[in-house]
Amino acid sequence: MTTSRQQLIRLLADGEFHSGEALGATLGVSRMAVSKQIKVLETIGLDVFKVTGKGYKLSAPLQLLDAEQIAAGSGVTVESHQVLGSTNQHLLDKAALLQKGHSCFAEYQTAGRGRRGKKWVSPYGSHLYTSTYWSLDAGIQAASGLSLVIGIAVARTLTDLGIVNTQLKWPNDVYVDGKKIAGVLVEIIATAGGECHLVIGLGLNVNMPLQAGLEIDQAWTDINQQLPHSLDRNALATSYLTHLIKILTDFESFGFGHFVEEWNCCDAFRDSPVVLTIGNKKKYGIAKGIDHSGALLLEIDGVISPFVGGEVSLRRAEI
Numbered sequence: 375m376t377t378s379r380q381q382l383i384r385l386l387a388d389g390e391f392h393s394g395e396a397l398g399a400t401l402g403v404s405r406m407a408v409s410k411q412i413k414v415l416e417t418i419g420l421d422v423f424k425v426t427g428k429g430y431k432l433s434a435p436l437q438l439l440d441a442e443q444i445a446a447g448s449g450v451t452v453e454s455h456q457v458l459g460s461t462n463q464h465l466l467d468k469a470a471l472l473q474k475g476h477s478c479f480a481e482y483q484t485a486g487r488g489r490r491g492k493k494w495v496s497p498y499g500s501h502l503y504t505s506t507y508w509s510l511d512a513g514i515q516a517a518s519g520l521s522l523v524i525g526i527a528v529a530r531t532l533t534d535l536g537i538v539n540t541q542l543k544w545p546n547d548v549y550v551d552g553k554k555i556a557g558v559l560v561e562i563i564a565t566a567g568g569e570c571h572l573v574i575g576l577g578l579n580v581n582m583p584l585q586a587g588l589e590i591d592q593a594w595t596d597i598n599q600q601l602p603h604s605l606d607r608n609a610l611a612t613s614y615l616t617h618l619i620k621i622l623t624d625f626e627s628f629g630f631g632h633f634v635e636e637w638n639c640c641d642a643f644r645d646s647p648v649v650l651t652i653g654n655k656k657k658y659g660i661a662k663g664i665d666h667s668g669a670l671l672l673e674i675d676g677v678i679s680p681f682v683g684g685e686v687s688l689r690r691a692e693i
Contacts, residue, residue, distance in 0.1 A: 375456045375482075378403065382411050383420070383499075389435030391428040418457075418482050419497020421583045434581065436499045437607050439479050447612035450475035450506075450619060459485040461505035462561055462575040469563055469571040472507040475619055479504045479611065497586040501596070502578040502611055508622050513568040519630035519668025521546045521560045522637055524574055527621040528556050529640055531614045537600045541642035544661075544670045544688055548578075549642050553595040555579050574622075576614070580607060631666040638663040647691040648672070650681060657681075658691055 378401050385392060385400060394405040401408065412422050412430055421433035441454035451473065458464050458480040465478055480503045483496035496503055510516045528548045529540045532555070541549040548556035559575040579596035587594065597605055624632060638644065643661040650657045650672060662671040662678055669680035670688065 379411055379414065380456055382408070383415065383436070384438070386415075386420075386422070386430065386432050387436040387438065389432050391425065391431045393429035397430070415498070419500060419583055419586050433583070438481065438499060439611060440608050441479070443608045444477075444479070444611045444615065447609075448477075448615035448619070450477055450615060452477050452479065452615075454479045455481070457482045457484065459483065460575075461503050462559060462573050465505045465507050465573045466561060466563065469507060469573065474508050474622075475506065475615075477504060477506040477615055496577070497583050500583055500586065501580045502576065502607065502614065504578075504611065504614070505573050505575040506615070506618060508572045508574060510570050510572065510626065511568070514562060514564045514570045516626075517560075517562060517570060517572065519633075519664075520572065520574075520625065521558050522664065522668050523621050523625050523630065523633050524558045524560065524576070524618070526633055526636055526640070527614065527617040528558070528576065528578065530617045530621075531610070532597075532600075534613055534617075535597065535601060535605070535610075537597070540640060542637055542640040543642045544664060545668070550595050550600055552642070553593040555595050555597070555600075574618070578610075578614070580605060580610065630668055634664060634666055643688065643690060648688055649691045651687040651689075652681070661688075 381401060382397065385397060394408045397408045398405045416422055423431050423433060439454045441452045445452040455478070460483055461478045461480050465472065465476070482498040483503050522545060525542045525546065525548050529542060532540045532550070537550060539551050543549055546558040547554055556576060556578040561573045561575070563571040565571070579594060581598045582594065582596045641661070641663050644663055646661055648659065648661045650670070657672065657674060659672040659674040662673050665671055665680055669682050671678050671680055
């Protein structure tokens, strides 16, 4: 992102009207150039109101992330970027050089992704797009159930905000009142020596712009819809990282079994009819939570069987 574009965003971040003439004078460009820059901002997900005689304003004030503030509060190394292709890919590309807990944030992702290659809608400055590096000396087998415990870290973060009825959907989504609010993507690099490198990605909806919301093909919610007051994104990022590091440390010390009861208490589909899609096959049954390995338990014709992750999709079945 160009320096002038970043400066324009900072000028508009207060949520007040700014005339094209005043913006141009500050940036050292013409009003026409300002108009062109505004159109670019709209393409990255910013809602900009244009009113004749008043100028331009964002639909809501914009708080940009502060890496130093987040690092000071969480105790880990933090980097923050205006634009990245993907926060996960950014850390994967240099995983061998990182220390545990190293975290990356981006205001905007051009190639944000979820599980099964799905696109993650990433409007500028609206949500949290973040990835954290971790490693496990015990190897890839020790990572079983990891995406599930990351969901617990998100649920704890939301609960601290006062958001009730946070739910977890196997294997990697977080819901509130039946609507998706966050998704987790864990990517693993195994090494010949046995150690595995992990990059833990999170997309957490904070304040969904109207146009971006129209692009999403499932029920969704965001933090602003759940709270009666505005939210400090830097405080949110700090809280999440604090919970995440605690979860990861406990996961290494006690294993996944330590979290099974907590996950099952938040299970969005517990005792509900569901359909599990594995490749081109579908299995219909009743969701019965997870076992101590993190496998989904599905009751089919009275028999409960475990199913593991991978290229699977779980949704509530229509009755």
